[in-house]
Amino acid sequence: MKAIVQTKYGSPEVLELHDIEKPTPKDDEVLIKVRASSINAAEWYGMTGLPIARLGKGLFKPKNTRLGADYSGIVEAVGKDRTDFKVGDEVFGARTGAYAEYVCVKNIIIPKPKNISFEEAASVPTAAITALQGLRDFGKIQAGQKVLINGASGGVGHFAIQIAKAFDTEVTAVCSTKNVEIARSFGADYVVDYAKENFTLSNKKYDLILDVSGTHSWSEYKRVLNPNANFVIVGAPKGTPVIGPLAHVIRVKVVSWRASQKVSFFIAKFNKEDMNLLKEMLETGKVKPFVEKVYPFEKIADAMRRFGQGHVQGKIVITM
Numbered sequence: 538m539k540a541i542v543q544t545k546y547g548s549p550e551v552l553e554l555h556d557i558e559k560p561t562p563k564d565d566e567v568l569i570k571v572r573a574s575s576i577n578a579a580e581w582y583g584m585t586g587l588p589i590a591r592l593g594k595g596l597f598k599p600k601n602t603r604l605g606a607d608y609s610g611i612v613e614a615v616g617k618d619r620t621d622f623k624v625g626d627e628v629f630g631a632r633t634g635a636y637a638e639y640v641c642v643k644n645i646i647i648p649k650p651k652n653i654s655f656e657e658a659a660s661v662p663t664a665a666i667t668a669l670q671g672l673r674d675f676g677k678i679q680a681g682q683k684v685l686i687n688g689a690s691g692g693v694g695h696f697a698i699q700i701a702k703a704f705d706t707e708v709t710a711v712c713s714t715k716n717v718e719i720a721r722s723f724g725a726d727y728v729v730d731y732a733k734e735n736f737t738l739s740n741k742k743y744d745l746i747l748d749v750s751g752t753h754s755w756s757e758y759k760r761v762l763n764p765n766a767n768f769v770i771v772g773a774p775k776g777t778p779v780i781g782p783l784a785h786v787i788r789v790k791v792v793s794w795r796a797s798q799k800v801s802f803f804i805a806k807f808n809k810e811d812m813n814l815l816k817e818m819l820e821t822g823k824v825k826p827f828v829e830k831v832y833p834f835e836k837i838a839d840a841m842r843r844f845g846q847g848h849v850q851g852k853i854v855i856t857m
């Protein structure tokens with residue numbers, strides 16, 4: 538089968554399309570013919586080899602040469618212990634090495650909502666579960682709250698707007714001029730164009746800020762947070778050459794340690810319950826993925842380059 542293989546760190550050119558052995562499902566696994574996958578920051582950092590990321594992935598070259606996590610596809614075979622799926626089922630989920638024609642999956646495999654395409658389904662897992670866990674588990678989101686999403690038009694942000702609306706909150710989205718209309722179309726009640734206005738200088742206060750882009754300092758964010766507010770760090774600018782975006786997280790955590798507001802940083806974790814909740818939200822139309830562009834497998838370097846520019850509308854998807 539064809540798969541993206543990365544034998545060294547670097548720019549998108551390090552991603553090569555190789556012929557490798559097709560996997561065989563174990564008794565408790567399901568073999569999926571992948572139809573689509575999507576790009577997240579994890580793949581970007583895995584590809585470029587940010588020094589701190591190399592501690593886990595390999596100091597000089599990647600130990601695991603495969604990339605990708607999100608997938609959608611069709612069940613091609615099931616292990617003998619699996620009774621929950623059958624050949625031909627349409628599914629989506631997450632599995633390391635999803636930039637491939639086939640993956641074997643044990644855990645994160647969910648029936649694909651019928652009302653969305655394979656491309657849309659593949660855009661959901663990482664970005665939407667991050668938005669959900671950030672708002673609900675760390676942001677403690679409650680109906681009626683005023684929520685601000687900084688970095689609201691990209692992968693995580695566009696799901697966050699819709700999920701925050703599903704929790705019946707008032708949502709302010711922060712994005713660039715070209716994304717103002719699209720942020721409104723995702724359901725934001727108010728949109729701040731960061732090129733024209735600095736939301737941290739306004740008089741409005743928020744109960745929850747989901748900080749996807751990390752573009753302000755703690756003293757600026759604090760000005761617009763209610764005393765008992767939750768501030769959730771999801772992402773950050775590229776940061777220092779050694780620890781990258783973690784520099785921002787450490788800085789904010791250190792300077793906010795005595796604040797009355799609760800400041801959290803988290804790494805999203807896949808689980809079936811949350812994936813099933815997202816499936817329901819997709820089926821009921823509470824959440825609708827937005828895919829800026831679909832690239833064929835062979836053009837993955839172009840897709841990565843586009844993602845690396847940092848201003849994608851919604852998600853970038855790759856089809857196999």
Ligand SMILES: NC(=O)c1ccc[n+]([C@@H]2O[C@H](COP(=O)([O-])OP(=O)(O)OC[C@H]3O[C@@H](n4cnc5c(N)ncnc54)[C@H](OP(=O)(O)O)[C@@H]3O)[C@@H](O)[C@H]2O)c1
Nearest residue numbers: 578667688689690691692693712713750772773804805848
């Ligand atoms: N903690 C976790 O588990 C987790 C999981 C997934 C991702 N992340 C992190 O989340 C971040 C975003 O990921 P993503 O996939 O959503 O990336 P993305 O699709 O590239 O989105 C980036 C967002 O940042 C916005 N942005 C850029 N400059 C900005 C500025 N000056 N002010 C406000 N917003 C600005 C962009 O809006 P415009 O295009 O309008 O400028 C866009 O909405 C990354 O740092 C990633 O590492 C964390």
